[in-house]
Amino acid sequence: MKGKTRRASPRAGKDKGFRQGLATYGDAEFSLFLRKVFIKAGGYSDDALERPVVGITNTASDYNPCHGNVPDLIEAVKRGVLLAGALPMVFPTVSIHESFSHPTSMFLRNLMSMDTEEMIRAQPMDSVVLIGGCDKTLPAQLMAAASAKRPAIVLPVGPMLVGHFRGEVLGACTDCRRLWGEFRGERLSEADVELLTERLAPTKGTCMVMGTASTMGCIVEALGMGLPGSGSAPATHADRLRIAEATGKRAAEMAIAGGPTPAEIMTPAAFRNAMAVLQAVGGSTNGLVHLTAIARRIGIAIDLGEFDRIGRAVPVLVDLKPSGDHYMEHFHWAGATPRLMKEIRADLDERALTVTGKPLKAAIDGAEMVPGQTVIRPRTAPLKAQGGMAVLRGNLAPKGCVIKHSAATPKLLVHTGRAVVFQSLEDLALRIDDPDLDVAADDVLVLRQAGPKGAPGMPEAGYLPIPRKLARAGVKDMVRISDARMSGTAFGTIVLHIAPESAVGGPLALVRTGDRIRLDVPKRRLELLVDRAELARRRKAWRAPPPPAGAERGYAKLFQETVLQADEGADFDFMGPAGTRA
Numbered sequence: 001m002k003g004k005t006r007r008a009s010p011r012a013g014k015d016k017g018f019r020q021g022l023a024t025y026g027d028a029e030f031s032l033f034l035r036k037v038f039i040k041a042g043g044y045s046d047d048a049l050e051r052p053v054v055g056i057t058n059t060a061s062d063y064n065p066c067h068g069n070v071p072d073l074i075e076a077v078k079r080g081v082l083l084a085g086a087l088p089m090v091f092p093t094v095s096i097h098e099s100f101s102h103p104t105s106m107f108l109r110n111l112m113s114m115d116t117e118e119m120i121r122a123q124p125m126d127s128v129v130l131i132g133g134c135d136k137t138l139p140a141q142l143m144a145a146a147s148a149k150r151p152a153i154v155l156p157v158g159p160m161l162v163g164h165f166r167g168e169v170l171g172a173c174t175d176c177r178r179l180w181g182e183f184r185g186e187r188l189s190e191a192d193v194e195l196l197t198e199r200l201a202p203t204k205g206t207c208m209v210m211g212t213a214s215t216m217g218c219i220v221e222a223l224g225m226g227l228p229g230s231g232s233a234p235a236t237h238a239d240r241l242r243i244a245e246a247t248g249k250r251a252a253e254m255a256i257a258g259g260p261t262p263a264e265i266m267t268p269a270a271f272r273n274a275m276a277v278l279q280a281v282g283g284s285t286n287g288l289v290h291l292t293a294i295a296r297r298i299g300i301a302i303d304l305g306e307f308d309r310i311g312r313a314v315p316v317l318v319d320l321k322p323s324g325d326h327y328m329e330h331f332h333w334a335g336a337t338p339r340l341m342k343e344i345r346a347d348l349d350e351r352a353l354t355v356t357g358k359p360l361k362a363a364i365d366g367a368e369m370v371p372g373q374t375v376i377r378p379r380t381a382p383l384k385a386q387g388g389m390a391v392l393r394g395n396l397a398p399k400g401c402v403i404k405h406s407a408a409t410p411k412l413l414v415h416t417g418r419a420v421v422f423q424s425l426e427d428l429a430l431r432i433d434d435p436d437l438d439v440a441a442d443d444v445l446v447l448r449q450a451g452p453k454g455a456p457g458m459p460e461a462g463y464l465p466i467p468r469k470l471a472r473a474g475v476k477d478m479v480r481i482s483d484a485r486m487s488g489t490a491f492g493t494i495v496l497h498i499a500p501e502s503a504v505g506g507p508l509a510l511v512r513t514g515d516r517i518r519l520d521v522p523k524r525r526l527e528l529l530v531d532r533a534e535l536a537r538r539r540k541a542w543r544a545p546p547p548p549a550g551a552e553r554g555y556a557k558l559f560q561e562t563v564l565q566a567d568e569g570a571d572f573d574f575m576g577p578a579g580t581r582a
Contacts, residue, residue, distance in 0.1 A: 080248025108456025205235025279387025284488020293569030311387030435484025
């Protein structure tokens with residue numbers, strides 16, 4: 001675009017930099033001329049406009065304190081892009097925060113992925129830096145990258161630092177849930193809880209435990225889509241800014257080279273590597289749903305059976321809450337994901353290409369070896385003998401369900417109990433604290449109508465609270481099952497993602513209070529102990545519930561009509577590779 005406006009050929013849309021993706025006016029030469037008119041309104045020189053373009057997503061929002069450091073990260077990324085000879089262009093996308101998203105952030109994940117994909121496609125850029133972090137943003141961005149097919153590199157915002165309360169180290173949000181349980185059991189006062197609102201999340205950044213945000217940060221590295229250490233460096237530390245600058249530099253190199261593309265990086269081998277890391281970190285159950293959705297965008301199917309087999313072979317080695325005791329900043333200073341991968345390298349395909357242009361082996365070989373650290377355990381002395389998650393099947397979950405058994409109560413992993421059924425989230429809220437609720441500690445709490453279609457959006461409601469009268473008696477865990485999700489920061493003997501969900505007639509819809517349910521995690525079984533003839537009678541009498549309020553129009557209608565089940569990633573059925581539909 002230097003000097004006179006270059007005549008645009010019929011293939012101008014295939015060019016690089018600002019010549020690509022021209023607006024459709026029926027005259028490509030005029031389109032290029034008009035683009036130059038308006039971009040020059042920004043004060044750009046011809047020299048700047050001739051350079052390759054690196055897009056940078058801006059996911060900052062006043063509603064998203066986890067992304068409070070995004071403006072600083074953008075400046076560091078831009079610095080790296082400019083130092084490498086390319087032109088940075090920042091653009092906004094949807095920003096999602098778990099606590100500020102009604103009805104749930106998962107309801108909006110697919111919207112963010114579509115928004116991000118379309119903005120990458122619609123605007124001229126030769127590569128893109130995806131800045132995200134809070135729970136559903138990194139998955140949405142990886143889904144978008146897979147679909148947009150543009151060279152992309154991911155920059156997580158990083159975890160926040162720990163808080164302190166009465167001499168105890170705290171972390172959002174595992175300790176949020178634990179301490180709220182203490183309050184429900186009347187072991188903390190309202191004044192204590194008010195003070196905790198200032199102590200549990202003391203800095204910018206995502207939750208500093210191995211919740212969904214931290215899990216996805218580790219997965220970004222395992223997939224090869226982020227620089228080594230990018231998933232764990234604290235949000236407030238200088239390391240995070242240096243990683244941001246390096247990310248910008250690498251994005252510029254990718255823009256100039258034209259690759260590698262997400263499909264060249266996110267291969268079946270890369271997804272197997274990610275599944276192994278997910279098991280080894282004791283990661284969030286959400287991570288499996290997100291990996292399934294990301295892989296489906298490329299045309300790769302995640303095999304739940306393979307994920308379970310990986311979990312039997314790869315132990316939990318990271319001593320972080322909720323499966324262990326420490327926090328993300330400790331994990332980072334212990335050597336982070338590269339150091340972890342060195343311990344499980346026999347279970348990884350080290351030949352898998354990464355966004356650095358080098359194989360995963362280079363990141364593993366470059367891992368920092370920190371003497372005396374105990375956060376990342378050696379393979380010979382694991383935190384848990386098996387991986388963090390197990391996939392269960394049985395007559396209650398024909399298409400599977402998951403349990404994070406690394407964060408469960410061991411004695412409850414084989415358990416038979418009486419079902420206490422809650423018909424919906426509203427029913428749960430109405431009755432869970434009723435002093436007359438017929439419930440005992442060895443019962444099984446069952447929640448339905450909380451899946452992708454039923455809630456809608458598959459909210460993090462699977463962490464059913466302990467009934468107040470039991471909490472007061474000191475009960476801290478029970479077997480709980482649902483078609484919902486739970487936060488990666490949560491803990492307990494909780495079975496999730498039951499597929500098919502109850503709203504579409506899955507077997508969960510047939511459970512009645514008083515039925516017996518058997519959980520056997522070692523055998524990977526979840527069974528409703530009701531004979532087939534009785535279940536057939538119940539099936540015949542079952543009627544589909546009405547769709548959720550608001551599902552008659554707009555995005556809610558699109559969601560209700562096209563969302564898939566948990567075992568397929570809860571993406572929209574039309575968002576697979578071009579030309580496919582579930």
